[in-house]
Amino acid sequence: MIKRLLILMLLSFSALTLDAQILKASFGIKGAGVGTMVSTEKDMTYCASVGGGGGAFLGFKLANFLGVQAEAIYAKQTVNYDFDDYDDITTYHGMQTYLLVPAVAQLWLGRSVAFEVGIQKAIGKEETMSKGNKVPDGAIGLQDYDCYIAGINFNLGKVGVLDFRYLRGIDDSYSKGYPGVTQSVQVSLGFRLFSSKKHLFK
Secondary structure (H helix, E strand, C coil), X not given: CHHHHHHHHHHHHXXXXXXXXXXXXXXXXEEEEEEEEEEECCCEEEEEEXXXXXXXXXXXXXCCCEEEEEEEEEEXXXXXXXXXXXXXXXXXXXXXXXXXXXXXXXXXXXXXXXXXXXXXEEEEEEEEEEECCECCCCCCCECCEXXXXXXXXXXXXXXEEEEEEEEEECCCCECXXXXXXXXXXXXXXXXXXXXXXXXXXX
């Protein structure tokens, strides 16, 4: 019995050692849908935006349970701001364009599911805003900001990838004198275009 247990432990250790020497790389494209709320300390009573975009991802996986992935997604979002100006609600409508650059670490539970944590840089590219039928003086305040990421990743066979992520702003996403922190939900579907596997130390 003890001899069998030792043999089993040795085989398990050998398998883990072999897996630890394998580095997998993948490159693909993905589309994402994004819903965002912004909370502020004063004046802005409501802000919501929805939109989506597309881009590419590059991922690496080691030992079948550790991974890292970086992405670049060009996204557009429709946005609505409500401001309380001395009890008079003013609404702005518009469109915002961002380049989203997330980077995540992944813990894989088998071949199909991974938990993700990381950080995202949102780079403001363009903003158009209107007040009713008029364009207000100056932009609402598009600016770059960072987010924490927590999410879950699903492998859909050998090619498909499905992501669900929650993002919370680290710093302000809305300027013009008032702080605003984002909370976002992101759902994305991707497809691997290229995958490779390499044995390390060989």
